[in-house]
Amino acid sequence: MIVLNGSSSSGKSGIARCLQAVLPDPWLAIGVDTLIDTLPAAMREGGLGIGFGEDGEVSVGAGFRDLEQAWNTGVAAMARAGARIVVDDVFLGGAASQARLHDALDGLDVLWVGVHCDPEVLAAREIARGDRAPGMAATQHPLVHRGVTYDVEVDTTRTEALDCARTIAARVTGPPATS
Numbered sequence: 001m002i003v004l005n006g007s008s009s010s011g012k013s014g015i016a017r018c019l020q021a022v023l024p025d026p027w028l029a030i031g032v033d034t035l036i037d038t039l040p041a042a043m044r045e046g047g048l049g050i051g052f053g054e055d056g057e058v059s060v061g062a063g064f065r066d067l068e069q070a071w072n073t074g075v076a077a078m079a080r081a082g083a084r085i086v087v088d089d090v091f092l093g094g095a096a097s098q099a100r101l102h103d104a105l106d107g108l109d110v111l112w113v114g115v116h117c118d119p120e121v122l123a124a125r126e127i128a129r130g131d132r133a134p135g136m137a138a139t140q141h142p143l144v145h146r147g148v149t150y151d152v153e154v155d156t157t158r159t160e161a162l163d164c165a166r167t168i169a170a171r172v173t174g175p176p177a178t179s
Helices: 012-022 032-038 062-080 095-104 119-129 136-140 161-172
Strands: 002-005 028-031 050-052 058-060 085-089 111-116 152-155
Touching: 002 012, 002 095, 012 028, 012 085, 012 161, 028 032, 032 062, 032 085, 058 136, 062 085, 062 095, 085 095, 111 161, 119 136, 152 161
Parallel strands: 002 085, 002 111, 028 085, 111 152
Antiparallel strands: 050 058
């Protein structure tokens, strides 16, 4: 399993697609955005769910955390059943977020990847996407890597997703990573 962590608009989804192209076996790409998209509308309005402020701030409630735990358990079950999975995530809680996912993935071979990008580039990508609140990436940037431990780190500021994927793939096809 490969876990990509970085702020919104850092290039994780592009790297995940490139990993699917360069790795020799089929890999599923599963992102936190997919989890959010599956939530009922009421859970995407804050409170117990997940909320997105006009300034880009993200608030997470207990109901979302419960569903996130079930999601992580399900992703781990797919991996234990033999699926190769690339997880595209945003660790809003830094090390605490990694710990929650680490617990769900206990016993699995996991490569932890930090995806970095300069804040100015994040802001430009955010505007170009048009589907994020302005400031979301800048708000997340200092939080997502705080206290997180990685096996490999890539920076998409000036490096294309395909080159980042090749760097990551070299670690996957090399010696096994430990969780």
